[in-house]
Amino acid sequence: MFHTWMRYFTPDPLHHRLGLVCLGVGLQHGTLPPVGPRTLDHHVAVVISAGQGWCTTPDGHRHPVTAPALLWLTPGVAHHYGADPVTGWDESFVDFTGPATETYTELGYIEPDRPLVPLTDPGPPRAAVGRIARAARRGNPLLEVETSAAVHELLVVLRRARADTDARGEPVLQALARDAFLPLSVAEHAARHGMTPAELRTAVRRGAGCSPKDYLLGIRLGRAKELLAGTELPVAAVARRVGYDDPAYFSRLFARRVGTAPVRFRDRQAHSVPGGWSTRIPDPDDPPLVSG
Incomplete structure (x- = not known):
């Protein structure tokens, strides 16, 4: 038994010049059927926020997946994964492409050589996907631009959520x-x-x-x-x-x-910092004022 919601789009060439465009978004949970083996021509970020399952890496090895985790699906690379057939998992995903993916890859935000990435907290990535899902409502005149901006945000949130720890488990x-x-x-x-x-x-x-x-x-x-x-x-x-x-x-x-x-x-x-410097983060509801 599983539940799924997804939407897919086809942005025009002008929107591709934004650097990133969203091609699809989905929210699913339960004992989802396995995906693949298949190969895509674009990127997909799959956030597993609860549950467990498995994935097969390009070298043919099968690895356990335990939430919270990120599955990176990259263009031209075969992938195969699935939720545990008994417990299932909670999954959200975003399909995206664009010329900025090359820069994000060079910066280490997208990792083609690391298809399975442990996360510290699935909340912020799932919330970022949720914002894309809300922007994907039918009839939204700003859909392509709004979802494009949200994909940029998602990549930042995913990098922040990585669970790279030392020998003592400290980030x-x-x-x-x-x-x-x-x-x-x-x-x-x-x-x-x-x-x-x-x-x-x-x-x-x-x-x-x-x-x-x-x-x-x-x-x-x-x-x-x-x-x-x-x-x-x-x-x-x-x-x-x-x-x-x-x-x-x-x-x-x-x-x-x-x-x-x-x-x-x-x-x-x-000459450019009136009143000096402060390390206090301003309250958005009571911002500091600069008097002339």
Whole structure:
């Protein structure tokens, strides 16, 4: 016994120029029949939010699937999967295509080589699919544009929900962000999390679409910008706070990556951040006001 709802669309060439277009969306649950073996010419994100089942990877191996999980179906790659015939599962899916899929793949948001991805929380991805389903109502004049924007959002939500963890089960990116300002090498960061440097590089590439070095550097420079814009700390003190004992090296690195020296960056921000910098997230119902 199973229940299913789905809709499919055919966006015109103009909408494809938005980068991503939604080709279909569906919500299903129960003892669904197996899918495949088959091959498609577009991408599909299948979110399993409850239950269990199986999937067969391109190498022919059959793997158990336990919710929450994501199944990536990529163009030209055969796939075969199904819910447990006794317990079933809850599934939501989005079919999509467009030129932006290549960029999202390069950034690590779409992983052709990782068809089965564990998730930490199925709620946000399922909610994102639900927004696409609501936009897919019949007669919606903004259907193609609204669903296109929602597919972009879905890819961000899916990357955020990945369950890349270290040897202790702690989310890798969260742990790295916490330790980003410690004077540690990538190998030392890996050792702290019970991983080899290669394992750490793979986890960070999957979760952030970049190397551990670039991920840590982005966090450090982001914090340095906040300190330069919102405090009067000397550049040397800012450097130490973000993990650099050599202020000259920090200044060269900052200038190379940001495009301007720390002192010049501070001077420009002083004229564009009225009242200084705050780390408090504004209340949407009571936003801060800037007086002239």
